[in-house]
Amino acid sequence: MTDSKKASRASGKRERLASAAAQVLHAQGIAQTTLADIAQAAEVPVGNVYYYFKTKDQLVEAAIDAHAQTLRGLIAALDELPTPQDRLKALLNGWVEQRELTAQYGCPTGTLASELDKRADGLDRSIAAVMQTLLDWAERQFREMGRTDARELAVALIAAYQGVSLLTNTFRDPDLMTTEARRLERWIDSLT
Template identity: 75%
Template sequence: MTDSKSARRSPGKRERLAAAAAQVLHEKGVEQTTLADIARVADVPVGNVYYYFKTKNELVGAAIDAHAQSLRSVIDALDELPTPQDRLKALLHGWIDQRELTARYGCPTGSLASELDKRDDGLAEAVAEVMRQLLDWAAQQFRAMGREEDSRELAIALVAAYQGISLLTNTFRAPELMAAEGQRLERWIDSLA
């Protein structure tokens, strides 16, 4: 009986640690984050972290997986909307809704990708895959709008605009920049239909 209770709790702690890692890495960056920081946010004793993750890099990998799962959940919800324009605009609105957080810490995935690119541990490729999934989904939306030939370029333009405005929003601590760029991108999407 104790074993089954333990088995049920284990995934919860691991998931909490992964989500906490994603949050703390976003707020503090990889180099400044300690396992104790993550354990505190996850409400897990720091000694228990090593039961689930042997190294900090494993925790960073779990944070990347958490980003991928979050993106998958967002995409699943967006895919319920009736038109590709609606889906792309809802993506923009999600980004705009996070503008205060972006002003403080930047884009969660983009910031992590930039930081991990400076390391030689293979984690940069994992976070690049998360970005690739977003690009692939956006390209699919543009194809559904009838933009077969330039769907990939349009997806890159959309994500690049978001990453760029995330950097500026964070640099100037100006959430209104994200809101204004979101409105411009919405008009751009309308012009492509």
């Protein structure tokens, strides 16, 4: 096997482990998740996990990076839409599409942020940076709409989502997400 094929296979395995870590941590939480759980989800022998990640915290960091990468992909896709209103509404629709998962486990980024906030190892700042990326993107959309209060509106939007995610999860009611998204769409329309 050539060195490039080995590197590609290794990179693919590392990415699978990071993606699996994000999913398993979302479903089980940090404390309940073992390296074996992540290895199983990634379909990688547990011994191989240690080749890529020496500690669970390194896997948590990789999960945060996976969240960031997913968000960057989402933002790139949303930015293809013609207007800021279209982009913001598409974001809302994406949240609605994930409502069953949110009802079961909460917001992937929000629940991880909440867990990491209780630790003093700096990973809380890493997940905050992911949340900051979304907040900054939303602010740009409102600014493009000509709003001088764009930052406040972005905070209101993300806070509404995080709040409804918590309620959707607490009550295990995906319809709450749908209802709030429709209200937020009307709110976005009212801002123009």
